[in-house]
Amino acid sequence: MHTDSLLASAVYLIVFPGFIFLTAYGLFLQWVDRKLCAVMQNRVGPPWYQPTADFIKLLAKETIIPDACDTAIFKVLPYFAIAAVISALMLIPLWKTESLFAPFQGNMVVVVYLLTIPTVTFFLAGWSSASPYSTVGSMRVLTQLFAYEVPLMLSLIGPAILAGSWNLSEISVFFAGRPALMAAQLIGFLVAILALQGKLERMPFDIPHAKNEIVGGQFTEYSGRLLAYFNLAVDMELVVGAALLSAVFLGGAWGLYGAAGLALFLAKTLAVTFLLALLKVLMARLRIEQMVNFCWKILAPMAMAQILLDIVIKSRL
Amino acid sequence: MSKITIPLGPQHPALKEPENFMLVLEGEQIENATINLGYNHRGMEKAAEERTFIQNMYLLERVCGICSHSHTTCYVTNVEEAAKAEVPERALAIRVLVGELERVHSHLLWLGVAAYEIGFETLFMYTWRDREQVLDCLELLSGNRVHYSINTIGGVRRDITPEQKNEVLKRINFLEERTKYYIKVATEEPTVRARAANVGKLPYEVALERGAVGPTARASGVKRDVRKDAPYLLYDKLDFNLITHDSCDVFGRVVVRALELMESYKLIKQVLNYLPEGPLTVKVPPRIAPAEVVNLYEAPRGEDIHYLKTNGTDKPERLKVRAPTLANLQSVTYMLEGGWLADVPLVIAAIDPCMSCTDRAMVYDRKTDKTQVYDWEDLRRLGIEAYKRKGVDFSKF
Amino acid sequence: MKLKPARMLSEVLTHLFKKPATSGYPFEKARVTARFRGRIDFDSGKCIGCQMCVRVCPSKAIEIPLSEEQFAAPPVQQGQPAVPAKKQFDCIMKLGSCVYCWQCAETCPKHALITTQDFELAQIDPSKLVRHYK
Numbered sequence: 001m002h003t004d005s006l007l008a009s010a011v012y013l014i015v016f017p018g019f020i021f022l023t024a025y026g027l028f029l030q031w032v033d034r035k036l037c038a039v040m041q042n043r044v045g046p047p048w049y050q051p052t053a054d055f056i057k058l059l060a061k062e063t064i065i066p067d068a069c070d071t072a073i074f075k076v077l078p079y080f081a082i083a084a085v086i087s088a089l090m091l092i093p094l095w096k097t098e099s100l101f102a103p104f105q106g107n108m109v110v111v112v113y114l115l116t117i118p119t120v121t122f123f124l125a126g127w128s129s130a131s132p133y134s135t136v137g138s139m140r141v142l143t144q145l146f147a148y149e150v151p152l153m154l155s156l157i158g159p160a161i162l163a164g165s166w167n168l169s170e171i172s173v174f175f176a177g178r179p180a181l182m183a184a185q186l187i188g189f190l191v192a193i194l195a196l197q198g199k200l201e202r203m204p205f206d207i208p209h210a211k212n213e214i215v216g217g218q219f220t221e222y223s224g225r226l227l228a229y230f231n232l233a234v235d236m237e238l239v240v241g242a243a244l245l246s247a248v249f250l251g252g253a254w255g256l257y258g259a260a261g262l263a264l265f266l267a268k269t270l271a272v273t274f275l276l277a278l279l280k281v282l283m284a285r286l287r288i289e290q291m292v293n294f295c296w297k298i299l300a301p302m303a304m305a306q307i308l309l310d311i312v313i314k315s316r317l
Numbered sequence: 318m319s320k321i322t323i324p325l326g327p328q329h330p331a332l333k334e335p336e337n338f339m340l341v342l343e344g345e346q347i348e349n350a351t352i353n354l355g356y357n358h359r360g361m362e363k364a365a366e367e368r369t370f371i372q373n374m375y376l377l378e379r380v381c382g383i384c385s386h387s388h389t390t391c392y393v394t395n396v397e398e399a400a401k402a403e404v405p406e407r408a409l410a411i412r413v414l415v416g417e418l419e420r421v422h423s424h425l426l427w428l429g430v431a432a433y434e435i436g437f438e439t440l441f442m443y444t445w446r447d448r449e450q451v452l453d454c455l456e457l458l459s460g461n462r463v464h465y466s467i468n469t470i471g472g473v474r475r476d477i478t479p480e481q482k483n484e485v486l487k488r489i490n491f492l493e494e495r496t497k498y499y500i501k502v503a504t505e506e507p508t509v510r511a512r513a514a515n516v517g518k519l520p521y522e523v524a525l526e527r528g529a530v531g532p533t534a535r536a537s538g539v540k541r542d543v544r545k546d547a548p549y550l551l552y553d554k555l556d557f558n559l560i561t562h563d564s565c566d567v568f569g570r571v572v573v574r575a576l577e578l579m580e581s582y583k584l585i586k587q588v589l590n591y592l593p594e595g596p597l598t599v600k601v602p603p604r605i606a607p608a609e610v611v612n613l614y615e616a617p618r619g620e621d622i623h624y625l626k627t628n629g630t631d632k633p634e635r636l637k638v639r640a641p642t643l644a645n646l647q648s649v650t651y652m653l654e655g656g657w658l659a660d661v662p663l664v665i666a667a668i669d670p671c672m673s674c675t676d677r678a679m680v681y682d683r684k685t686d687k688t689q690v691y692d693w694e695d696l697r698r699l700g701i702e703a704y705k706r707k708g709v710d711f712s713k714f
Numbered sequence: 715m716k717l718k719p720a721r722m723l724s725e726v727l728t729h730l731f732k733k734p735a736t737s738g739y740p741f742e743k744a745r746v747t748a749r750f751r752g753r754i755d756f757d758s759g760k761c762i763g764c765q766m767c768v769r770v771c772p773s774k775a776i777e778i779p780l781s782e783e784q785f786a787a788p789p790v791q792q793g794q795p796a797v798p799a800k801k802q803f804d805c806i807m808k809l810g811s812c813v814y815c816w817q818c819a820e821t822c823p824k825h826a827l828i829t830t831q832d833f834e835l836a837q838i839d840p841s842k843l844v845r846h847y848k
Contacts, residue, residue: 020381021472039729039730039731039734040439040729040732041438041439041442041579041726041729042442042729042732042735043442043736044736045734066328098599131585132321132323132324133323136323136345139344140345153449158801203436204436204508206436207659210435210436211331212330212331212433212435213331213432213662214658215329215330242659278723278726281438281439281721281722282720282722283506283508284432284436284506284508284509284512285436285437285508285512285559286508286511287511287657287659287660288345288657288659289345290511307807308730318846369770369774371770372770372772372817373812374815374817375772375773375815375817379813439726440722441726446735453747456746456747456749457747457749459749460751460816461750461814462749464750464815474820475749500726501721502721502722503715505718505723506719506720507717507719509720647800662788
């Protein structure tokens with residue numbers, strides 16, 4: 001490989017849009033989310049630097065590792081979560097039509113697969129901390145994973161079928177040119193938003209770490225730097241999830257490049273964040289068995305209906 | 318899968334006050350629940366014996382922050398009955414008014430807490446924001462938001478002016494509108510229904526058997542309200558309905574409390590519009606002849622019982638407080654068993670627990686079947702010994 | 715009963731354009747009503763040292779000691795019995811113990827205890843919570 005492309009890859013991974021940009025934008029989106037919720041609840045909400053301050057504060061705090069836990073796994077899991085999220089971002093088209101790495105057929109499946117890894121690390125984190133709250137929390141993580149993963153995948157299949165491609169950039173190009181078809185994906189988009197809410201473990205699906213029930217859930221025993229990285233991974237997942245939805249359902253970059261493309265990307269992720277915040281504000285937390293019922297009995301059939309609709313449209317094109 | 322025992326409390330985000338619930342879990346479902354009380358014993362009853370009747374007013378106000386007026390009114394009624402004092406009607410009316418305002422603020426608070434326990438933060442924020450209105454009313458009338466101190470022995474301390482009356486009416490009308498909206502939200506929002514309906518079932522017979530009181534009992538169809546059963550103050554002259562619900566679950570408790578709010582608004586308007594004229598207080602001598610009195614009061618959480626024994630001095634010989642939470646706690650274990658772990662905070666919150674008001678210390682020896690009350694020195698000695706066994710020596714202090 | 719998903723949607727969206735209900739205390743002044751019970755002040759000129767307030771205080775927050783400086787007795791008038799000087803009293807108010815019930819001010823027969831509406835009384839140094847009024 002060329003030195004140039006190696007250097008470029010390193011810059012992509014570490015500075016932009018990789019670790020540093022993703023950290024900054026993730027923290028910013030966390031603030032947007034919190035501020036929107038606060039305003040909708042008629043509160044003041046945090047100042048813009050609050051997530052950053054929280055992050056830095058946690059970095060400075062002592063990290064306590066329980067005696068009973070599996071130390072090696074316990075320590076390494078947050079980094080796995082972050083690495084998986086950054087890799088997923090590299091495969092999604094951001095401010096231009098092509099993704100930065102590997103614009104191959106089927107990269108959509110890889111993104112979904114990579115986004116599952118943080119959830120699995122959450123499960124392992126809870127399981128390895130050997131505390132009753134985290135054990136219950138990690139069991140809930142897994143149960144919830146089986147509930148939302150299917151509707152999420154199904155809702156992404158619909159656009160893929162219509163575009164006739166498993167490549168994210170091809171899907172986005174297909175929809176950017178056909179706004180009417182984009183509008184026809186409304187049900188799928190709704191399902192995807194709800195499933196994404198479940199993936200991000202936010203209200204009404206924040207069951208794994210429902211604080212009124214099981215304190216911190218899977219992260220109960222985490223503290224200091226390790227907890228900071230886990231929180232960061234969740235924030236980054238929000239960015240990546242929003243980017244994925246904007247690539248699949250909202251037509252990606254609409255053929256724009258550079259600064260204009262970046263502005264469009266930011267606008268779309270902000271819009272998705274707004275929808276996610278709205279969902280968070282509007283509902284009460286469900287019970288785990290209600291969540292599974294909801295995903296399998298309502299979301300999955302809705303996604304199927306969308307796929308059927310897409311097949312019908314496809315046959316007419 | 319093996320069973321897990323989860324301690325809920327004494328420190329837990331769902332509990333505002335320290336009590337301990339040991340839950341044996343089979344997966345997500347609760348097989349067994351035990352309650353351990355006694356983390357918050359403050360020795361109020363003993364302290365009351367050391368203080369004069371007028372000082373006890375301010376002590377008993379602090380039995381509970383939320384039903385502070387309930388406890389003082391019950392206590393003051395006892396003292397007045399023991400002293401055979403005739404309290405003027407206007408004072409009684411003002412006591413009813415503050416009592417109902419307190420019920421409004423307590424029920425709105427509860428609605429917010431219940432919404433918070435099921436993760437519905439928006440409803441929590443909105444109800445607590447609107448609760449400020451009734452707290453402002455209380456501050457306007459009495460001077461403080463929480464410890465109103467409007468009662469005094471023989472009457473009330475503050476009068477109500479016409480401007481205050483109009484201000485309170487204005488705010489109550491606003492709250493009435495908002496409450497109608499919250500009733501709609503609570504009954505029509507699917508996620509709230511999903512979380513509250515069929516949760517924490519307490520059938521009619523069990524509610525009777527375990528002696529549930531207040532909204533908890535009324536939501537199980539038990540027609541039990543001290544204001545109707547044994548009217549005190551002016552309640553026999555006022556027009557209001559006893560609210561019951563037959564669903565026997567948390568949803569029923571939400572509905573009962575919400576509709577009781579509407580009844581309280583009605584009562585507040587009645588009292589404000591027909592405020593009897595007359596003096597505010599009568600003189601009550603500081604020393605009270607030997608007597609024994611018991612009085613009931615319908616606190617927002619249920620039936621509050623005070624027992625008072627006087628001995629001719631200016632201090633009570635014995636004072637006993639039975640807070641409503643103690644009566645309702647018996648039902649909690651029944652409601653928890655067989656339920657989901659996720660519902661535990663809501664079920665506990667649904668009785669509107671006030672743990673600090675409840676805790677009393679009494680030693681019961683299971684082997685010899687004896688009860689014993691320790692005095693201060695004994696307790697101190699036992700405490701020091703208990704810590705010595707843990708390796709900390711406090712005897713030097 | 716009918717169910718409406720996202721029942722609070724319209725209410726929540728209107729709040730996007732409303733000001734927060736939170737008050738900005740301490741950056742904006744908190745208001746209290748005219749009946750608010752605040753710190754108790756003391757008028758030494760009226761106090762007769764009857765100790766009624768000390769006895770009635772539920773939290774034992776008041777002490778009324780004799781002042782260090784006492785007025786001299788008025789000069790004896792011709793043909794009149796000697797009048798002793800009016801005794802001067804101080805008031806030590808332990809704000810950390812006070813529960814702000816104002817029972818003392820209501821009990822005081824000479825209205826020597828003055829009610830105020832001060833409520834910003836928090837201190838870092840606990841010794842400053844003991845106010846010595848002269």
